[in-house]
Amino acid sequence: MPILEVRDIEKNFGTLRVLRKIDFSLKKGETLAIIGSSGSGKTTLLRCLNFLERPDRGIIVVNNEVIFDAMDPDTQRESEVRKKRLHFGLVFQNFNLFPQHTVLKNVTLAMELLAKERPNYKQDKKAIMEEIQEKGKNLLSQVGLSDKLNCYPHMISGGQQQRVAIARALALEPDILCFDEPTSALDPELTGEVLKVIRNLAERNTTMIIVTHEMDFARDVADRVIFMDDGVIVEQGTPEEVFGNPREERTRQFLTRYKENSGNGSNADC
Amino acid sequence: MNDIPVIISRLSESFLLNCRLFALTLLFSLPLGLLIAFGSMSRFRPLRWLVRTFVWIIRGTPLMLQLLIIYFAPGLLDMAFSWPGGTSGRFVAATVAFIINYACYFSEIFRGGIESIPQGQYEAGQVLGMTKRQIFFKVILLQVVKRILPPVGNEVITLVKDTALARIIANKEIIMMAGEYSSKGLIWPLFATGIYFLAFVGALTLLLDWLEKKLSYFRT
Numbered sequence: 001m002p003i004l005e006v007r008d009i010e011k012n013f014g015t016l017r018v019l020r021k022i023d024f025s026l027k028k029g030e031t032l033a034i035i036g037s038s039g040s041g042k043t044t045l046l047r048c049l050n051f052l053e054r055p056d057r058g059i060i061v062v063n064n065e066v067i068f069d070a071m072d073p074d075t076q077r078e079s080e081v082r083k084k085r086l087h088f089g090l091v092f093q094n095f096n097l098f099p100q101h102t103v104l105k106n107v108t109l110a111m112e113l114l115a116k117e118r119p120n121y122k123q124d125k126k127a128i129m130e131e132i133q134e135k136g137k138n139l140l141s142q143v144g145l146s147d148k149l150n151c152y153p154h155m156i157s158g159g160q161q162q163r164v165a166i167a168r169a170l171a172l173e174p175d176i177l178c179f180d181e182p183t184s185a186l187d188p189e190l191t192g193e194v195l196k197v198i199r200n201l202a203e204r205n206t207t208m209i210i211v212t213h214e215m216d217f218a219r220d221v222a223d224r225v226i227f228m229d230d231g232v233i234v235e236q237g238t239p240e241e242v243f244g245n246p247r248e249e250r251t252r253q254f255l256t257r258y259k260e261n262s263g264n265g266s267n268a269d270c
Numbered sequence: 271m272n273d274i275p276v277i278i279s280r281l282s283e284s285f286l287l288n289c290r291l292f293a294l295t296l297l298f299s300l301p302l303g304l305l306i307a308f309g310s311m312s313r314f315r316p317l318r319w320l321v322r323t324f325v326w327i328i329r330g331t332p333l334m335l336q337l338l339i340i341y342f343a344p345g346l347l348d349m350a351f352s353w354p355g356g357t358s359g360r361f362v363a364a365t366v367a368f369i370i371n372y373a374c375y376f377s378e379i380f381r382g383g384i385e386s387i388p389q390g391q392y393e394a395g396q397v398l399g400m401t402k403r404q405i406f407f408k409v410i411l412l413q414v415v416k417r418i419l420p421p422v423g424n425e426v427i428t429l430v431k432d433t434a435l436a437r438i439i440a441n442k443e444i445i446m447m448a449g450e451y452s453s454k455g456l457i458w459p460l461f462a463t464g465i466y467f468l469a470f471v472g473a474l475t476l477l478l479d480w481l482e483k484k485l486s487y488f489r490t
Contacts, residue, residue, distance in 0.1 A: 051396070052393055085397060100490075113408070154489040168398070
């Protein structure tokens with residue numbers, strides 16, 4: 001039984017058709033990599049899943065529950081959306097940490113705010129808060145940042161910031177964790193530490209969707225791969241199928257172009 | 271009558287009016303300015319249009335004119351409403367005019383500050399299930415405060431000196447008081463008022479510097 005089903009998603013920005021006929025599903029514990037050139041709609045797709053964009057058509061089902069239906073306005077009410085988006089976590093390309101909060105507070109803030117909605121919050125405030133602090137510290141040690149709890153985001157490197165962002169997304173225990181080009185804003189020497197954390201999560205069977213330009217990483221870590229071009233899914237399958245033996249001409253072209261660029265990419269500036 | 275301690279105590283007394291006007295204006299125009307800023311950013315077009323027109327009118331006409339209109343209009347236009355009589359009425363009218371005027375200036379500073387916060391900050395809050403209110407108060411507001419502190423400081427310092435305009439509707443503020451002495455041929459009280467303003471602004475500058483330093487622990 002799939003944990004996520006996306007049926008016939010379509011999204012337009014004005015007259016620009018960004019996504020068309022997006023259909024895929026994802027099983028619990030699977031890692032899905034979405035590859036494709038810039039402007040192919042990968043990021044928009046992730047943003048649709050996280051309710052940052054509203055698809056013009058289509059249905060999103062999580063755990064057999066329809067959480068979005070473009071035809072059903074009831075699924076789009078603000079209060080509903082707020083709860084339903086918690087099925088998903090999102091790690092942004094630019095981290096988007098909260099600059100005025102410490103590393104630990106970045107991770108715990110959302111948990112603290114949600115805890116206020118618990119019925120027993122007033123009586124058990126102290127215990128709940130302690131539990132949240134503990135959880136935040138655990139998550140940060142999971143991403144190797146136990147020594148940075150009290151730092152502010154500007155005091156740590158980009159790779160460390162992105163690891164905080166991953167811990168922050170994990171804090172609310174989303175069913176599906178999404179990554180939007182998590183290493184694109186990082187210096188090359190910092191991508192490794194972030195990819196390592198993501199790889200760790202994959203090994204623990206975290207359900208993930210990763211939009212990435214890191215082909216080798218996608219091939220290595222993903223259970224399934226989707227190649228997108230011009231707003232449609234051109235091809236999907238296992239990494240062996242998509243990378244090793246692509247059926248579609250467009251996929252082949254994209255992968256060839258990528259290989260050519262990365263082959264001499266190490267000393268090419270532009 | 272003309273000995274120095276008496277004059278100084280009367281100047282100080284009248285400067286209290288400037289101080290009261292300053293404090294009340296700040297107290298009410300800052301939150302009102304935030305409200306106006308939200309209005310001018312509203313997605314509901316008629317409201318946005320209305321608020322921006324209002325801001326245009328207030329920023330586009332002299333504060334002195336606004337003081338006169340707000341003080342005299344109720345009586346001259348036979349409105350049901352009127353200011354209380356005597357000095358308190360004049361002071362309340364001046365305070366109201368100042369609050370409206372400064373709220374409009376503050377609103378534009380707030381709007382600029384709020385709109386300068388990257389969209390990603392809102393989105394990060396949204397995907398973490400925060401409400402709009404939580405995002406504003408827990409994520410956005412402090413970043414805005416940090417960014418707008420210098421221009422707000424400018425306005426606050428201008429406000430100190432603008433309080434002298436209250437004399438146009440016969441509020442006995444410090445320059446009006448000193449003017450009475452100069453019309454009797456005594457010039458130094460007029461110079462002395464400058465010292466009051468300088469001291470007040472000096473203290474404010476220290477306070478603003480301190481606030482800025484307080485907020486330097488993070489970077490936006």
